[in-house]
Each structure stands twice: as C-alpha cells, then as structure tokens.
Amino acid sequence: MKGILLNRYWVFLLRLALGGVFIWASIDKILHPLDFAWKISNYRVLAPVLVNILAVVLPWIEILCGMALVVGIFTDGAVVIICLLLIIFMAAMGQAVFRGIDIGCGCFKVTTEAAKVGWERIGEDFLMFLAAINILSFRRSNWKNWGTIK
Amino acid sequence: MALNRYLKVGVEIVFLLLIALVLGFTYNSVTSSGLAIFSPHPKLRNGADVFEPTQIDLKEAFSLFSSGAVFLDAREPDEYYLGHIYGSKNLPYEELDKYSSILDSLPKDIVVVTYCDGQGCDLSIHLAQELLKRGFRKVYAFYAGWNAWTNVDYPVDVGQ
Numbered sequence: 001m002k003g004i005l006l007n008r009y010w011v012f013l014l015r016l017a018l019g020g021v022f023i024w025a026s027i028d029k030i031l032h033p034l035d036f037a038w039k040i041s042n043y044r045v046l047a048p049v050l051v052n053i054l055a056v057v058l059p060w061i062e063i064l065c066g067m068a069l070v071v072g073i074f075t076d077g078a079v080v081i082i083c084l085l086l087i088i089f090m091a092a093m094g095q096a097v098f099r100g101i102d103i104g105c106g107c108f109k110v111t112t113e114a115a116k117v118g119w120e121r122i123g124e125d126f127l128m129f130l131a132a133i134n135i136l137s138f139r140r141s142n143w144k145n146w147g148t149i150k
Numbered sequence: 151m152a153l154n155r156y157l158k159v160g161v162e163i164v165f166l167l168l169i170a171l172v173l174g175f176t177y178n179s180v181t182s183s184g185l186a187i188f189s190p191h192p193k194l195r196n197g198a199d200v201f202e203p204t205q206i207d208l209k210e211a212f213s214l215f216s217s218g219a220v221f222l223d224a225r226e227p228d229e230y231y232l233g234h235i236y237g238s239k240n241l242p243y244e245e246l247d248k249y250s251s252i253l254d255s256l257p258k259d260i261v262v263v264t265y266c267d268g269q270g271c272d273l274s275i276h277l278a279q280e281l282l283k284r285g286f287r288k289v290y291a292f293y294a295g296w297n298a299w300t301n302v303d304y305p306v307d308v309g310q
Contacts (some may be wrong), residue, residue, distance in 0.1 A: 033178065033185050037192035038259045038287070048190045055192070056185055057174035064170050077162025143155050 011138040014131045019069030021128065022062045022082065025108050029059035032110050039106025043092050044099075061085070069135075079136045086129040093117045093125070191258060191285035203264075203278030203291040211263055211292040212304060219261040222281075224273035225296070235265065235296070236305035243273040246280060253284060261288040268297035 004010055029036040037055035040046065046054065061081065068078035093105065096117045105117045107124075115121060178184040184195040206214070215221065221238035223230045230240040241249050241264075256262070262281060266273040278291040300306060 030177070031183070033181075033183055034192055034194055037185055041192055042257055042259070049188060052185050052187045052189065052192060056178045056187070057171055060170040060174040060177070061167065064166050064173070068166065074162040074166055076159040077166050080159060081163055081166060 005134055006138050006141060008138070011135055014135050015069045015072070015075070018082065018128060018131050018135065019066040019078075022066030023070070024066075026059040026062035026066065028109050029055075029106075030063070033059075035110040036106060039110050042101070042106075043096055044101065045092060045095065076136075076139055079132050079139065083129060083132045083136065086125050086132065090122050090125045090129070093122050097122070203275060203282060203289050205275070205293050206263070206290045208292075208294055208298045208302070210290070211265070211294075211299070214261055214263050214290065215304070217261075219263050219290075220256065221292075222262060222264045222277060223296075224264055224266045224277040225271075229267075231309060233296075233300070233306050233308050235299055236307045238265075238307075241277060243277045243280070246277075253281070256286075258285045259287050261290070262286055263290045263292050265292040265295040265299070268293070268295040271295065 033055050036059070037051055040051045040055055041048075062085070065078040065081050065085075068074045069082070089107075097119070101117070105115045105121050107115060107121055109115070178187075178195075182196065186193045186195045215235070215237075221235050222241040223234045223238045224241060224243040225234075226242050226244065227240055230242075234240065239252060241252060243266075262278075264274045264277040264281070266277075272293070274291045274293055274295055278289045281289045
C-alpha cells in the first residue's frame with residue numbers, strides 16, 4: 001500500500017488531478033465575484049469586509065495553487081495551502097450543516113446551479129484532503145534527497 | 151538541515167499568497183464585475199445603486215409563487231389577518247421597525263415578492279425599495295397585488 005502511495009507516478013497523477021480540480025473550481029468564482037461573495041456571506045461566519053476580501057482573493061489562491069501543483073513549481077507551499085483551505089472549507093460547511101443553514105455551497109458553481117452544502121460536499125473535500133496529504137508525505141519523504149528532488 | 155526545508159516551504163506559501171493577493175485586487179479593480187470592498191453587503195464597484203424595484207404582473211407573480219418565492223404582504227396586520235396570499239409573511243410597511251427581525255432572518259439572495267392591495271396602494275413599491283436598500287438582490291414588486299390575486303382565485307389564507 002505504502003509502495004503505491006509513495007510511488008512517484010501515482011503522486012504525479014494526484015498532483016495533476018488535485019491541481020486541475022482547484023483550477024477548475026476557481027474559474028466561475030473569478031468570473032462572478034458578486035455571486036461568490038453572496039455565497040460566502042450566506043455562511044454567516046465572516047464580517048462583511050472580510051467576505052468581500054475573501055471573494056476577491058480566494059479564487060486566485062485556488063488557481064495559483066492549482067497551477068503550481070500541475071506545473072510542479074512551489075509544490076510544497078501549494079500543497080500546504082490547499083490542505084489548510086480544505087480544512088477551512090470542511091469546517092465552514094460543517095458549521096453550516098450543524099446550524100441548519102440551507103445554502104448553496106459555492107464550491108464550483110456560484111449561481112443557482114450551485115450544489116447545496118451537505119455531507120457529500122464535506123466528503124469530497126475530505127477525499128481531496130487525503131490526496132493533498134498523500135502528495136505532502138511523498139514530498140517530505142524525499143527531502144532526504146534534497147539535492148536530487150526538485 | 152531540516153530548518154531550511156521548512157523555511158523553503160514557508161517562503162513558497164508567503165509568495166503564493168502574496169501573488170494571489172496582488173492578482174486578486176488588481177483584477178478586481180479593472181474588471182467591470184469587481185466588488186466594492188468596504189460595502190456592508192456584497193456590491194459591485196460600479197453598480198449604480200439602483201433602488202428601483204422590478205415590477206411584475208399577475209402572471210409573473212404566480213410563476214414566482216409556484217417556484218417558492220417568499221411573498222411579503224406590505225399591508226396592515228388586520229388586513230393581512232382577513233386574507234393574504236397563501237404562504238406570505240406580513241411585513242407592514244408602516245411598521246417596518248417592529249418587523250425588521252423578520253427581514254434579518256432572511257438570506258439576502260432569495261427571491262422576494264412584495265404586494266399590497268393593488269391600484270391605489272404603492273406600499274408594495276416602497277417595501278421593495280426598502281428591501282433593496284437593505285441588500286436584498288432579487289426583489290419584485292407585484293403592484294396589482296391582492297385584488298388581482300383574489301380576482302382569479304389564486305391560493306389564499308386567513309389568520310395569523
């Protein structure tokens with residue numbers, strides 16, 4: 001099992017998949033900042049100014065980290081950021097489910113077709129989180145070969 | 151040395167976040183769909199503050215009714231009690247302050263339809279304007295209101 005998870009080709013595939021998902025997820029949010037801001041606002045967690053700032057900056061964090069993973073530059077930093085983002089997303093949706101707030105997720109689409117917050121979304125995020133941890137573990141295990149691993 | 155590797159990761163993280171910050175705000179200031187950062191509710195940077203509600207007719211009102219829009223009755227409570235559109239909430243425009251907690255409980259991007267008696271009552275328009283000012287986005291004023299609705303025997307209710 002460990003052999004597969006730490007196989008460089010498997011990790012390469014994970015990088016492409018995870019990076020691709022994040023790039024894909026960011027596009028609709030960049031194109032429709034107002035709708036995305038409303039989606040964040042619906043979670044009822046952040047102050048208005050923070051909602052607006054997050055709506056402006058988060059999609060770019062996603063697309064940059066996604067591209068970093070796909071291309072293979074700043075990979076360590078990108079993976080760590082993605083891990084943190086996913087934890088935050090899961091927490092945000094968890095509290096929404098807990099408080100009984102029925103809202104659109106804002107994960108991929110930010111218009112009316114947006115998927116609803118629920119355990120499925122949290123599950124998806126958790127799978128992505130596992131993928132990110134996998135990539136991170138592989139990278140860390142190769143730090144011994146600092147000179148030969150980019 | 152292990153410290154250098156963690157430092158490297160830290161630098162990458164800061165770098166990525168900084169570039170995202172710069173790109174995000176730059177893009178926001180040049181695109182026409184950019185946001186007004188310091189607005190108390192999500193708003194476009196160059197969105198004309200349009201507080202003119204969209205007026206709808208009976209057919210459109212019923213269509214929104216069928217898709218679960220929230221209907222707000224702008225009339226006085228005793229008029230509401232005698233009869234109101236099925237499922238609608240009472241939000242007397244003349245007593246807005248007393249009823250503002252109802253407004254606060256509604257998410258601001260749901261579809262809201264305001265109505266009053268109809269001809270001779272523009273409380274539906276006033277209430278709709280008030281909603282727009284408070285940040286509701288999808289507000290429709292059903293001007294023909296109660297009279298038009300009951301005229302064709304659409305669903306109504308009585309009491310609280």
